[in-house]
Amino acid sequence: xxxxxxxxxxxxxxxxxxxxxxxxxxxxxxxxxxxxxxxxxxxxxxxxxxxxxxxxxxxxxxxxxxxxxxxxxxxxxxxxxxxxxxxxxxxxxxxxxxxxxxxxxxxxxxxxxxxxxxxxxxxxxxxxxxxxxxxxxxxxxxxxxxxxxxxxxxxxxxxxxxxxxxxxxxxxxxxxxxxxxxxxxxxxxxxxxxxxxxxxxxxxxxxxxxxxxxxxxxxxxxxxxxxxxxxxxxxxxxxxxxxxxxxxxxxxxxxxxxxxxxxxx
Amino acid sequence: xxxxxxxxxxxxxxxxxxxxxxxxxxxxxxxxxxxxxxxxxxxxxxxxxxxxxxxxxxxxxxxxxxxxxxxxxxxxxxxxxxxxxxxxxxxxxxxxxxxxxxxxxxxxxxxxxxxxxxxxxxxxxxxxxxxxxxxxxxxxxxxxxxxxxxxxxxxxxxxxxxxxxxxxxxxxxxxxxxxxxxxxxxxxxxxxxxxxxxxxxxxxxxxxxx
Numbered sequence: 001x002x003x004x005x006x007x008x009x010x011x012x013x014x015x016x017x018x019x020x021x022x023x024x025x026x027x028x029x030x031x032x033x034x035x036x037x038x039x040x041x042x043x044x045x046x047x048x049x050x051x052x053x054x055x056x057x058x059x060x061x062x063x064x065x066x067x068x069x070x071x072x073x074x075x076x077x078x079x080x081x082x083x084x085x086x087x088x089x090x091x092x093x094x095x096x097x098x099x100x101x102x103x104x105x106x107x108x109x110x111x112x113x114x115x116x117x118x119x120x121x122x123x124x125x126x127x128x129x130x131x132x133x134x135x136x137x138x139x140x141x142x143x144x145x146x147x148x149x150x151x152x153x154x155x156x157x158x159x160x161x162x163x164x165x166x167x168x169x170x171x172x173x174x175x176x177x178x179x180x181x182x183x184x185x186x187x188x189x190x191x192x193x194x195x196x197x198x199x200x201x202x203x204x205x206x207x208x209x210x211x212x213x214x215x216x217x218x219x220x221x222x223x224x225x226x227x228x229x230x231x232x233x234x235x236x237x238x239x240x241x242x243x244x245x246x247x248x249x250x251x252x253x254x255x256x257x258x259x260x261x262x263x264x265x
Numbered sequence: 266x267x268x269x270x271x272x273x274x275x276x277x278x279x280x281x282x283x284x285x286x287x288x289x290x291x292x293x294x295x296x297x298x299x300x301x302x303x304x305x306x307x308x309x310x311x312x313x314x315x316x317x318x319x320x321x322x323x324x325x326x327x328x329x330x331x332x333x334x335x336x337x338x339x340x341x342x343x344x345x346x347x348x349x350x351x352x353x354x355x356x357x358x359x360x361x362x363x364x365x366x367x368x369x370x371x372x373x374x375x376x377x378x379x380x381x382x383x384x385x386x387x388x389x390x391x392x393x394x395x396x397x398x399x400x401x402x403x404x405x406x407x408x409x410x411x412x413x414x415x416x417x418x419x420x421x422x423x424x425x426x427x428x429x430x431x432x433x434x435x436x437x438x439x440x441x442x443x444x445x446x447x448x449x450x451x452x453x454x455x456x457x458x459x460x461x462x463x464x465x466x467x468x469x470x471x472x473x474x475x
Contacts (some may be wrong), residue, residue: 010382011391011431015408050456055389080283086411086454095374107281131313133385133413179385189460208378210387233383265388265458 013263014227014255015055015234017212018241018249020045023062025071031241043078044265045111049241050083055263056183057083058111058236061091073105080106088136096125103130111182113138114155117162117169122174127177131234132209137178141166141199142186147220151199158186166199167206174207181207184214192218192239212236220246220254227260267467269304270294273321277345277451284453288464297332306467307334309447311346312413315355316348316369319362325470335365335445338474342466343447345414349438351447352418361473362414365445365475373430377433385415386432387390392439392450393429400465401428402448406456410450417449443475454468 026040037044046057059079061072069092076089089102090111099110107145110130116122116137137248142161144152149167156158169183183203185196195216204211210233213226222234240246252262268285270293281437285292295301309331311318322348335341337413343351355370362370373384375426389409392400410430417436427446428439439448446466452459 009336009380009431009433012382013389015388017338019365021377080279081287084284084287084460086413086451104279106278106283133312133387180387208383209385210383231381233388264458265409 011261013261014232015212015228016020016053016223016252016255016262017056017234017236018049018054018248019060019214019236019238020242021060021062021238023070024054024068025063025075028062029239031198031263032155041078042075043082046079049083049248050085052241053252053264054085054248056085056094056234057087057108059087060087060111063092073101073221076102076105076107079136090136090138094119094122094127094208096122099126099130099134102213103134106145109134109136111136111138111178114157114187116155116173117155117164118184123173123178124178127179132177132179135173135178136180136182137170137173138182138184139166139173139203140184140186141196143199149202151202155185158184158189167202170207174209178209179253180210180212182214184236187217188216189214191216194218195226195235197226197230200226200232204231204233209247219228220251223251224258224260227255228258266293266304267291268306268308269301269306270310271301271322271327271347272296273311273318273325273327274313277310277453280451280453281308281310281313281344283293284460284463288460288467288469290367292420296327298326301327301330301334304339306336306469307331307342308342308466309343309347311344311348311350312454313346314351315346315357315362316414317402319360320448322350322363329369331363332365335475337443338471340469340471341445343445344453345451348447348449349416349418350443352420355361355416357416366418366440366442368425370416370418372416373433380433384418385413386417387413389455390430390432390438390450393402395426395428398427398446399442400441400462402465403461404458404465410448410452410455410459412438412450414449418447443473444471445475
């Protein structure tokens with residue numbers, strides 16, 4: 001009885017995801033001169049972007065100490081109570097128990113990166129315990145002509161090269177049960193000159209799970225480019241909005257004007 | 266207590282609780298049938314896999330508890346996996362389900378990938394109403410809701426369909442009959458529209474029973 005959709009085959013919007021770094025329970029960058037909010041409070045910042053129309057948020061814990069991790073979990077709980085969109089948590093996740101803690105604190109998704117490279121079974125364990133939709137692979141890649149796909153996987157915050165080819169690792173992660181890939185280009189990261197289009201297009205075309213483009217966003221055109229040309233399912237942004245150059249809503253209005261389906265309400 | 270939430274180890278229990286707390290609802294989550302039975306309304310949440318969910322429900326006697334609750338005429342809301350297991354059968358590991366509504370839960374066809382549509386269907390998609398229902402009150406036609414799923418329900422009776430969504434095919438985003446309503450998306454993660462839907466459920470006085 002299901003009838004084929006008429007017109008557009010899908011009403012699914014491309015997602016705009018805001019990424020926040022958290023150290024010792026405090027967000028490390030923030031809009032300085034807007035609204036009357038505590039820019040160091042992850043819950044206040046999360047709420048700020050929720051109200052601007054962010055589709056999803058990611059909180060990366062860049063804390064080094066064990067005490068800091070406890071404070072981070074408390075921050076995650078406060079975030080969960082202050083916004084009603086999905087959010088992911090990453091940074092220092094190495095065991096199923098680590099995953100359980102952040103999910104219990106109220107996160108929808110857990111992002112694994114270096115620890116999954118060291119021990120790929122982590123993805124499998126997380127997916128079978130909590131479901132694939134919970135397990136996000138963070139993949140840091142940099143150009144390397146000696147790697148078969150032209151891109152090599154790096155770990156430990158992009159500092160340490162691995163033996164893994166970026167495309168092969170993405171495909172393997174999907175097979176292991178990852179539900180989504182956040183694909184970060186080390187070459188583009190911090191340049192604000194645009195996402196790494198070739199890398200994003202290659203990985204997104206090859207895997208059957210959503211790919212979130214990350215690294216290099218500086219202007220709304222960059223998001224249009226990576227969502228339309230590189231077929232990313234979502235785009236991650238950080239400094240573009242943290243320093244007040246744009247709001248999420250302004251970016252989405254621009255994308256809508258370019259014919260890219262976004263959630264504007 | 267205003268509403269009970271069935272705790273059978275499903276992934277999104279915490280998110281549902283947080284949204285209910287935000288709405289000021291007096292709720293209790295429990296895995297014990299005797300705790301659920303006296304509640305004025307019931308939510309069956311869920312993220313995960315149909316077979317595991319049915320096994321968990323059956324092991325705790327929760328399948329019977331849910332059936333009895335629905336039969337009592339009090340309002341029941343299914344969310345995501347909780348909206349799938351109310352049908353007769355799921356293609357996910359060919360699992361017999363609760364059979365409260367006639368129909369089958371199917372996997373999105375493999376052909377979607379060729380059309381550039383990935384499975385799971387993950388993200389915000391537009392939901393269109395079929396007629397009026399108290400649970401959709403105040404929610405504009407075509408509002409976005411957050412979905413994460415690889416399976417969708419195919420009701421045997423089109424009259425069960427309350428709302429639809431397009432993802433390669435048109436599927437039932439919401440179904441309802443009598444005192445039972447269920448949605449494939451996650452109202453607890455769908456911003457103001459989702460909170461409105463949950464608030465509508467908390468105020469819902471069904472005029473008929475399933």
